[in-house]
Amino acid sequence: MILSVLVVLVVLLDVLRLRSRASKLRVLSQGAGEHSLLTATGVRPEGSWESDADLVDLVPRDLPTVAALDLLGAVDPAKYRDDQWARGVSASQAVLVRDEYKDDVDPDDPTEFVAFVRRVKDHVRARVDIAVAPGLKAGPYDLGYRAATLRQLGKRPSLWIAGSVIGYAAVAAALITNWQWGLVALAAYWAHPVLVFAGTPLRPRDLWVPRFVRTPYLWFRTAGGKKSTAELRQAERLEQATPWYEQNRDKNFHEARRDNCPACGSTDLRRWVTATDLVQRKPGTFTMDRCVRCGHVWQNPRLSEEGLGFYYRDFYDGLGATSAEAVFSGKTEPYYGRARMVEPFTKPERWLDVGSGHAHFCLGAKEVLPQTRFDGLDQGAAIEEAAKLGRIEQSYRGSFKEFAGELKGRYDVISMHHYLEHVRDPWEELDIVADVLPDGGYLLIELPDPEWRLGRLFGKYWMPWFQPQHQHMMPIGNLEHALADRGLTTVATERAKAHLCNDFMLALLLFLGNVAPRTPAPWRPERVRLRRIRSFVVWSLGIPAFFVAMALDQTVNRFLAARTGQGNAYRLLAQKTG
Template sequence: MSDDTKPTRADGDDTKPAARIAALRPAYRADLAHGVERFFEPRRTTCPWCGSDRLTTRLRTTDLLQHKPGRFVLDRCEGCGHTFQNPRLNEAGLEFYYRDFYDGLGEKKLGDTFGGRTKMYRGRAESMLPHDPAPKRWLDVGTGHGHFCAAARDVLPDTVFDGLDFTDGVELAEREGRVERGHRGSFPELAPELAAGYDVVSMFHYLEHSTDPDRELRSARQVVRPGGHLLIEVPDPQSRYARVLGRWWLPWLQPQHLHFVPVGNLRHRLAELGFTVVAEQHAEPHDPVDLLAAVWLALDHTAPRDDAPWLPEPPGALRRTVRAALLVAGIPALVVGTLLDRFAVRPLAHRLGLSNAYRIVARRD
């Protein structure tokens, strides 16, 4: 998952990766000069979902994808089952840990990854067909570069798809024609001007990134017209893989994922907001990558670090050689993980309680 390729950037920057990394290193060095403690809010003593003080530690881990410095804790509420990052990243921390993941150094890598998931995007759009086979307007919240909207047009050719995101990816999506209109900013802040404007609002793997999921749900109620639908897909914290794989379970995605909502909690809150859940899916949204990702994360964690601007110095030739050798040695394990994911686990994932995500379709009454 290292960013060794030559990025293609909208601004025409074709600088080689090593030079780009070197140029970014002084800014990262300044950010880290006073430690990472300043990136966190005070630790909570109560659950942000139900207010209970019955908290236990579920997971301690590090940044296993970018390998930026810092340690992260997920606590679980024994009252309602909600799992959340505690202490949580503050605004400065979110900026620091998101930087160069979806944009900058990570833009091309993530764009290629998301752009190649057309079958998954079509499946998400098709989940709406039994409930509204021809929605007129659809808003995809957390749309990124708009790849879902582009693929969903094949399923719903008469639907107008708009996107919303707080990054400049949504502006790229509009320029590339993947969305009709790109709204850039915070969903709760933009919700009043979008009120009752959409037949469908979708949130695909968005709520877990939000600092206040309940506020996002209330915003969705504003934006979905009466009789319209809210479509939500999130990681399932009740997946057995979450326990079996521990820190190597990809959907934990620390430190970006702040909240993990059990399906029962989400159903109950949607009912309080005036929604009726018309579909709950577990097998369909399962992404068969758990074992492959776990092997990769363990290999990448064990190997010497690849070059990154948050490292004090670029790795030398010996470290690069050792890294390459370890990753090559791990190829058979990666192949086995892939085969097990796709052919052994996937057909039985829901039955075995291994589905890594769930999807809910709810109608606003």
């Protein structure tokens, strides 16, 4: 009985969530507009529609059940249009788009529609919507592309299969242990899609196909799906990148080990972290030492400039660009928090963000400080794309040192968010910013906090150690002294406020990724036997652990931050006083 009640409860909660989203889908009115219509193969547009959006993804009323459920799982229609952080999604049937954003889309590949809508949605000034189009008849739904579509939407097909198997098994177990109550669980399971769509603008054409029959078929079709056009292109890029990595993979990129602290010169050092590259899994072992005297933590021996090039390549740009974009658009509250920290002290006219990457911070900060002009500086190609998308006004691609003369005295505020830990010489960067800032200007810095207790507890699995990219981890007291030596006075600090309660979850992700690597790469040439099966088993068994990790983050992690007043990051605002 308990098992049946749990099944019914889970089904009802999911029904309420998805039904709420389905009922909020707008229905377009008929009419002629200034848009072009792009359709997938087999879709029949019987009529025309109008919209004030620059792009509107058209959802047929008779969209197949599985496609409709996947879509509702990825988008909340009530927030989608006005939420600049919502990633573009598509029902992969048809799109109305203004000519200025029009592009070629492969009508046979549903993932191409998702990618196209996402590109347009990323434009700051583009208005993108999703709505039901009366009269639009859905085309055939190719389940062979379902896994690729899930991946495009940021979901792991293996985890969907694992969760679906667990739910199916729970219903079967309920029937076996107590058939009367089991029938209640089976009825709820079967009725799930009917309850989701009844009375909403969507009326899937295959709604009455028994769910307990369709679901096992979905497992097999999702597990052995086709590669999307984008994935085939990615495979080509992987193949093209392989020779370069083969030539450089076995090089020794480490410089000579130093025997004194780069911050204070002390020779009293302790080995603090030994790690491998747990994110990309490029080869190599890296160590971080801690100075007993001042607490500074740094990579020792550090990577050469050639080595940094090897490990940064294909992380933020190139092969890793899509993943980086997804990560940085996921957590938005820190962007607002940084801007709000400055707001009581100044209303800047011009703000330069150093190490801006894809400029997500500038995108969020503009909401807090709408009158401020934000510019960005970074060495990666993403900074130029950020300017094209309207996230920043001007981009500077290169090192801070290269542009120092050009930038001197031009900005009221300069920020460095999770930047100093990446550079080879953070004290030189502070020298530059102290010279570039005008008198009275402000410097905002955010860094991982090496004094956070969980960092030592989790060892190499604490994400902010982030080897081999993080070169230096500066305690907040050290940074205050370094700034004071350069004529910058600390006016505000935030420690617990800068904390993100995600240490347990991220440590689990790194651990599972280390046990079962998820994706092939040109720097990882070995072919793991039964890789897909091992990955499926490990990540499936990890599902219960994710719930435990989330619970620990919201209890133990949050309690530690509140109790100690510290966290896994800190912010510091300083003013140049001459």
